[in-house]
Amino acid sequence: MRFFTRLALVSAFLLPLPVLAQETAQTVGTLDAAKVPAVMARAVDDFIRPGYQNFTDQAGAMQAAMTTLCGSPSVESLEGAKAAFGNVVDAWSRIEIVRVGPVIEGNRFERILFFPDRKGTGLKQVQAALAKPDPSVTSVETLKVKSVAMQGLGALEFVLFGTGSEILETGEGSYRCQYGTAIAANLERLGSELTAAWDAPDGVAAAWKTPGPDNPLFRDEAEAAKELLGVLVHAAETVRDQRIEQFYKGERKKALPRQAIYWRSGNTFRSITANIEAVRALLDTSGMVELLAEGNRSVVSSTDFVARSLSRVSADIKPDVVAVFEDPAQIAKLDFLLLNSRDLILRLNNDLGGGIGLAAGFSFSDGD
Template sequence: MRFFTRFALLASIALLPLPAPAQETETSVGVLDAAKVPAVMARAVDDFIRPGYRHFTEDADTMEESMALLCDAPSAESLMNAQSTFGDLVEAWSRIEIVRVGPVIEGNRFERILFFPDRKGTGLKQVQAALAKPDPSVTSVDTLKDKSVAMQGLGALEFVLFGTDAETLSTTEGRYRCQYGTAIAANLQRLGAELSAAWDAPDGVAAAWKMPGPSNPLYRDEAEAAKELLGVLVHAAETIRDQRIENFYKGEPKKALPRQAIYWRSGNTFRSITANIEGLRDLLDRSGMAELLPEGNRSVVSSTDFVARSLSRVSGDIKPDVAHVFEDPAQIAKLDFLLLNSRDLILRLNNDLGGGIGLAAGFSFSDGD
């Protein structure tokens, strides 16, 4: 009876039926229209990547200001303001974090911004140790940036604002903790500025994306460039399923691990997942990847977006407190919906879109082929 109840709840989530699931085999393979690739790559850079990093940097700057205000005038109100600003920062990062190539993977920038998953709790222990005994080196961005990556990013800032004893931030007792949080915010702003500068440089990575060719150090031809962009989308979908959902829930509510969910302390788990999905949708749309498909096969993109949009809608409708989700069968059904259809999204991007623009069906980006 329980199975049928959950099945009924799952089936009732979507107002419209999803497109037929993508097939793992027998996907038609098209031919890449190389002439259209540079324009698609240029739009990906100018209309998604550069604005995304700029938005993150601006929100990190606002975060630093909120933390400084909290330190100067600690109160329940200024703490709530800083916590709210943190949620905005998480959303800004979650939209652009799907781009896991280029400058963000150099110098461990990605891990410095977001160290997750912290499977052994190593990062958490380091943050707790820093808070337990005042250490001036974590209250300045100049010295914090050289410490463990787990101590200087969003995960560390979340614990400062929402972890054990975070309520002390509303009083003068939390001054040191607040100074540490301010340094983290300043470090995030620094990293965001570096990423923006790298993508804004006229002869840097943006130029490499926009002008594939024999003399290009990254992409020797249009096929390699298109493969990179498609890989960003596929890896994003895989990460949403494997690291953001399955990290705490694999389909068995009794075995769920709510505290393994990203941003569970701040209640931003599903806000972040939704932003991941929306970032994927934006990149697919703004780059105009549909133009790389034959006109008769462009419905692949619209059906893929339909699945992603359904995932986003359901994710955005799940309770912020992950632990409470597992007390409600209707909420669990929504998680089941995410598990089922996130796999479909991966297949549509990998097989249908990949095959449609000239990559072999079943191409595995995870293998680096």
């Protein structure tokens, strides 16, 4: 009986969205190379640069909230810091899909977000730092050279939401608060570095905008288009493989809600929703539809429809991941995400990729 109840709930989600989770068309087209530079320029100027600036701004607000908390510990100031954490998670989740360029240099990505922590190594390091006061974790200059797992969003989440975090409401939480402030300052530092790298007139942004034989990154327009499409495909794969399947693969009894990203703070689905919205935003603001022939442009609208549906369902899931598995209706929403996140990957990889001149079935994850 429980099986049929769950099946009915899943069907209830699928009925209003009849085109989801269907095989994609795999239309093969040719790339209009002349339009690629403008598409790349919009991706840089209208998505990447504003995205890193927003993350930097929110990290700065996070640092200010931590400073307030340390100076005036209270229930209210702790709630303010927790709210700021949710905002910086949201900001990062909207730009983290760009896993190319300066963010992968110097382990910047891992310094901002070390996830998944499969062996719990990072968690143990953070717990050890909190158990025995260590002045080197309370200054950004010394924290930034420590383990990447100790200096980013995962560490800050444990400081604010993990075991013993209630001490932050009192003066006795001074050391823990100072560690959190240093993490926030480090996040702002990393954001500023990324913003500066993409703002530099002769740096990575210029390379993205001007593919050609003398370009250090893209020898031609096809390589540039492939990079941008790869960002979208990898983002969709990450949502499914590292965000959803990290804790749920379709079997309730085998679910591991405490392995979900940001489960302590209740930001799991806020982050996943922001990831999906980032895919939609990059696809739209870059104007990739212009790289498709007129007859193939419906590929973009159908892809956006799938992404928008995923975003809507994700945003409607309870923040408490553990509680999700106590509610069949919530589990049905997770099943919807699992099923249709695969559809999103296929539409981006096969339909959009094929439509702009890559062979249908091209797999970015295989490195082809």
